[in-house]
Amino acid sequence: MDILAHCNDVHGVEREEARGDIPNLVLVLEAASGRSHEQVIDGIRHGVGRLAEEFQRLAAGTPAVCERLSCDPYERVSTERHLRPRCPGSGSRSRCNVRGRELGMM
Numbered sequence: 001m002d003i004l005a006h007c008n009d010v011h012g013v014e015r016e017e018a019r020g021d022i023p024n025l026v027l028v029l030e031a032a033s034g035r036s037h038e039q040v041i042d043g044i045r046h047g048v049g050r051l052a053e054e055f056q057r058l059a060a061g062t063p064a065v066c067e068r069l070s071c072d073p074y075e076r077v078s079t080e081r082h083l084r085p086r087c088p089g090s091g092s093r094s095r096c097n098v099r100g101r102e103l104g105m106m
Contacts, residue, residue: 003052010026
């Protein structure tokens, strides 16, 4: 969930700042640290990368967990389905992938 929330805050920071919405991670960190938008976004990008790596590492252990829990085939498929990325569109031209590349998050 943190990954989605952090990416959403980076993606919408200009719009939210223009509307005066303060509860945006970029704006909060910028005000608290005195760093620039770019510096804060770079820090968030690195944090998201670390979270994504941790998620992938933990997801890789899912088959072994399913085995230990004696999951049936339906439970295994359901579990695996929740570990796949979901994004509007598909492939490298999806909205998430294109915006992520623009922000240096992919």
